Amino acid sequence: MSTATSARSSRPQTSRAPQKRSPWIGVAVGVAAIAVLFLIDRFAPALFHDSLPTRMQDGLTLALSVLIEALPFVVLGVVLSIVVQVWLPPDLIQRWLPKAGWARRAVLSLLGMLIPVCECGNVPFARGLMMRGLAPAEAMTFLIAAPIVNPIVIITTHAAFGFDGGILVIRLIGGYLIANLIGWIYSRHPDPDAMLTRRFTETCERVTHEHGTPTRRSLSQFVIELRAVMPALVIGSALAGAVQVLVPRDMLLAIGSNPVLSIVAMMALAMTVAICSNVDAFFALSFASTFSSGALIAFLLVGPLVDIKMLALLRTTFTARTLAGVVAVVLMSAFAIGIGVNVFG
Numbered sequence: 001m002s003t004a005t006s007a008r009s010s011r012p013q014t015s016r017a018p019q020k021r022s023p024w025i026g027v028a029v030g031v032a033a034i035a036v037l038f039l040i041d042r043f044a045p046a047l048f049h050d051s052l053p054t055r056m057q058d059g060l061t062l063a064l065s066v067l068i069e070a071l072p073f074v075v076l077g078v079v080l081s082i083v084v085q086v087w088l089p090p091d092l093i094q095r096w097l098p099k100a101g102w103a104r105r106a107v108l109s110l111l112g113m114l115i116p117v118c119e120c121g122n123v124p125f126a127r128g129l130m131m132r133g134l135a136p137a138e139a140m141t142f143l144i145a146a147p148i149v150n151p152i153v154i155i156t157t158h159a160a161f162g163f164d165g166g167i168l169v170i171r172l173i174g175g176y177l178i179a180n181l182i183g184w185i186y187s188r189h190p191d192p193d194a195m196l197t198r199r200f201t202e203t204c205e206r207v208t209h210e211h212g213t214p215t216r217r218s219l220s221q222f223v224i225e226l227r228a229v230m231p232a233l234v235i236g237s238a239l240a241g242a243v244q245v246l247v248p249r250d251m252l253l254a255i256g257s258n259p260v261l262s263i264v265a266m267m268a269l270a271m272t273v274a275i276c277s278n279v280d281a282f283f284a285l286s287f288a289s290t291f292s293s294g295a296l297i298a299f300l301l302v303g304p305l306v307d308i309k310m311l312a313l314l315r316t317t318f319t320a321r322t323l324a325g326v327v328a329v330v331l332m333s334a335f336a337i338g339i340g341v342n343v344f345g
Contacts (some may be wrong), residue, residue: 063241067234073121073276078226080125082218086331105141107182108134109176112146119275122146123313131204136195136318140326141183143314147277147304148175157300160281165293170341171278171300178333184328195322197315235312237274262295267331270303277304294338301334 066260097104112122126139134142147153148171161167189195203224266287275283280303284296291299304326314323 145179
């Protein structure tokens with residue numbers, strides 16, 4: 001039984017109706033983005049070099065590229081999640097993990113080295129881990145660390161930067177420390193179940209009590225997970241495309257030489273471009289001649305953890321309040337690491 005399910009069963013059940021997300025939320029976001037584009041074109045046309053139709057086409061292209069790039073990894077993550085939930089012995093993961101909480105989180109934050117899945121596919125996989133008994137803080141530790149300690153990410157970061165400036169080493173150590181810091185903070189939460197959305201806890205209960213052959217359960221769970229993450233992935237990709245069109249790139253590049261503002265600019269860029277962590281090092285490399293090393297490292301830390309697409313996927317499982325805390329910790333930690341590199345590097 002999952003942590004969420006066991007926590008809920010230990011206290012009186014309430015009769016609240018299931019919370020339904022309105023399908024009009026995504027429509028409203030899209031309409032708002034288009035309205036902003038028209039307002040900018042009307043009152044501040046000098047902000048952009050390209051015409052409004054060109055920018056809208058670029059936004060659609062960027063959104064589709066993010067979606068297509070992430071989709072295979074999401075499907076792979078769902079498949080891995082099903083393997084954990086249906087095909088592995090129930091106590092296998094628990095038997096191999098240390099008993100102490102800090103040691104469990106330290107091991108789980110290295111699990112990403114064995115799973116060549118980008119941050120998009122890690123979300124359904126982590127959902128499967130929680131359905132098999134992992135605490136939310138433990139799953140969060142895995143989610144934050146996995147996109148950076150991923151073997152493909154290590155290889156591509158080395159291909160882009162080598163060992164110059166310590167960017168690869170600092171990215172790995174920084175991501176590992178941030179993940180364990182977040183895991184430690186949320187392991188002290190008085191009510192871990194409150195970190196999770198009601199929809200996810202209901203999914204845990206339904207999956208726990210589901211009967212049938214492993215094949216039938218696998219197909220059922222595949223549909224459940226895709227229905228949970230695909231709307232979030234589509235909305236997150238659309239937001240990523242819209243934000244890239246709405247924020248003038250020249251504005252970010254103009255402050256690249258400032259050792260402090262450059263870090264802030266690259267963190268903002270990392271949250272908006274929503275590039276897969278498997279290839280983001282090559283994107284960051286294009287800014288190496290303009291931005292400081294600390295800014296590049298901040299970009300490489302923030303992007304895989306809390307970009308718009310990733311937050312939309314995490315929202316299928318964790319509450320908005322929980323994610324706000326995660327974003328705050330990630331941004332402050334990445335900023336501190338970036339400043340440290342610029343000062344002492």
